[in-house]
Amino acid sequence: MSSESVLTSLLSGFAASLRPLRDAIASPDAFAAFLSRFGWTLAPGDLAHVTGALGGLSSLPDDTSSQSLEELTGELVAATAAVRKVASSGAPAAFASTFPRELLDDVAYSAIAQGSPGLFGVLHFVGVLAERAVPADAATGRSEFTARQVHWDRLASLADRPAETFRDSYGWGGDFDGDALLRSVGILVRAFGGNAGMQAADRHLVDEYYARGAPRAAGARNLILSAPSLDGSTLKLAFLGLPVPPTPAALAPPDGLALMPVITGAAVDTVALSDRVSLELNGDFLSRPVRAELHPGSSVVRATSGDAHIDAGARVDARAPAATPWFAFGDADSSRLEVATVHAALGLSGELDGDLDFHVEFGLDAATLVIDL
Numbered sequence: 001m002s003s004e005s006v007l008t009s010l011l012s013g014f015a016a017s018l019r020p021l022r023d024a025i026a027s028p029d030a031f032a033a034f035l036s037r038f039g040w041t042l043a044p045g046d047l048a049h050v051t052g053a054l055g056g057l058s059s060l061p062d063d064t065s066s067q068s069l070e071e072l073t074g075e076l077v078a079a080t081a082a083v084r085k086v087a088s089s090g091a092p093a094a095f096a097s098t099f100p101r102e103l104l105d106d107v108a109y110s111a112i113a114q115g116s117p118g119l120f121g122v123l124h125f126v127g128v129l130a131e132r133a134v135p136a137d138a139a140t141g142r143s144e145f146t147a148r149q150v151h152w153d154r155l156a157s158l159a160d161r162p163a164e165t166f167r168d169s170y171g172w173g174g175d176f177d178g179d180a181l182l183r184s185v186g187i188l189v190r191a192f193g194g195n196a197g198m199q200a201a202d203r204h205l206v207d208e209y210y211a212r213g214a215p216r217a218a219g220a221r222n223l224i225l226s227a228p229s230l231d232g233s234t235l236k237l238a239f240l241g242l243p244v245p246p247t248p249a250a251l252a253p254p255d256g257l258a259l260m261p262v263i264t265g266a267a268v269d270t271v272a273l274s275d276r277v278s279l280e281l282n283g284d285f286l287s288r289p290v291r292a293e294l295h296p297g298s299s300v301v302r303a304t305s306g307d308a309h310i311d312a313g314a315r316v317d318a319r320a321p322a323a324t325p326w327f328a329f330g331d332a333d334s335s336r337l338e339v340a341t342v343h344a345a346l347g348l349s350g351e352l353d354g355d356l357d358f359h360v361e362f363g364l365d366a367a368t369l370v371i372d373l
Contacts, residue, residue, distance in 0.1 A: 009115070010115060014107060018057065019062070021034065021057060038103075039134065039144060040099070042092070050091050050099075053082065053088075056079065057082050060075060119328065120187070121192065125188045127169025127170065129149070129150060130151065132149055132180070133146055176256070182198065182223035185223060193228065195226040198223055199223075201221055209245065210244075210248065211251050216254060223240065223241045225239045238261070238262045239260070240261075258291055259293075260291035278316070280313075314347075315346075319340065326342075330370075334372050336370050337368070340365075342362075343363050345361040347359035
């Protein structure tokens with residue numbers, strides 16, 4: 001498969017993500033249900049204006065597998081033009097000025113998620129792809145909904161300002177969206193075969209970090225990560241992350257994260273998560289419960305009683321089979337990024353409730369970029 005075939009496959013995914021909209025405009029009820037995903041309820045006359053503008057989508061085929069790159073490009077250019085016509089369709093201004101961009105972002109988001117889960121996980125984690133809870137707007141009559149967003153501009157800034165771009169993506173140091181960051185971590189972990197889920201936080205844990213009556217306490221959720229290979233094992237190992245406010249006494253929104261390993265069963269320093277994935281734990285991660293609390297400009301580690309000095313580390317190493325490397329994108333017959341070995345590490349060193357070094361590392365130890373011309 002050539003690079004042209006990879007692009008053809010990608011465009012086929014975008015066409016497939018447009019089909020639900022094509023099918024919805026066939027009837028007013030179906031289109032009204034489709035728009036409810038975006039929080040909109042339009043009057044019958046406005047629905048007719050919008051479906052008329054989107055009429056060009058009716059030519060999208062059910063099966064694009066036999067179409068050439070040129071045919072697919074033409075179909076998508078025409079579809080994009082039809083979506084942009086909504087802006088001048090005569091629909092209410094609040095709808096017409098926002099729906100085309102939101103719809104195209106939703107299509108791109110869905111196409112990448114379905115066509116390349118690994119790439120989707122990476123782009124979500126770095127903030128190029130995002131989900132945002134949008135509250136109801138009484139002025140426009142729009143209901144609460146979840147917007148799927150695509151920030152292509154962040155790709156450029158990632159190259160020369162990666163830390164700043166990452167901070168801006170999640171509001172670190174400002175209006176921090178801890179739930180969004182943890183959801184993105186979960187998406188990334190699931191894309192590469194791990195278990196990850198957002199769950200209601202344990203009440204006792206919430207009480208440690210939130211003041212009684214704090215607005216965010218009742219709905220606090222945490223992310224729990226674990227390895228599928230340990231599901232039936234006597235060793236239970238997971239990592240938990242929870243958005244937390246500056247101090248338990250403050251009636252303030254979360255500005256940081258509490259991170260902690262959860263280990264039950266036999267304590268060993270190296271765990272084989274699979275034939276080719278291993279986890280190494282060292283120091284206080286094994287000898288006593290440890291949690292890290294990260295806030296803008298400060299970090300604290302807490303542990304059970306013992307020496308005031310803390311030194312703990314965790315590292316995951318993964319190695320692909322020699323004959324079948326992992327593909328970050330592409331496949332064996334096209335342009336691709338082959339990943340042979342990868343690792344992620346977390347380290348804590350310093351004094352409890354004092355100066356602390358917190359280290360996070362992610363590395364592609366062996367990777368090859370192949371360009372098929």
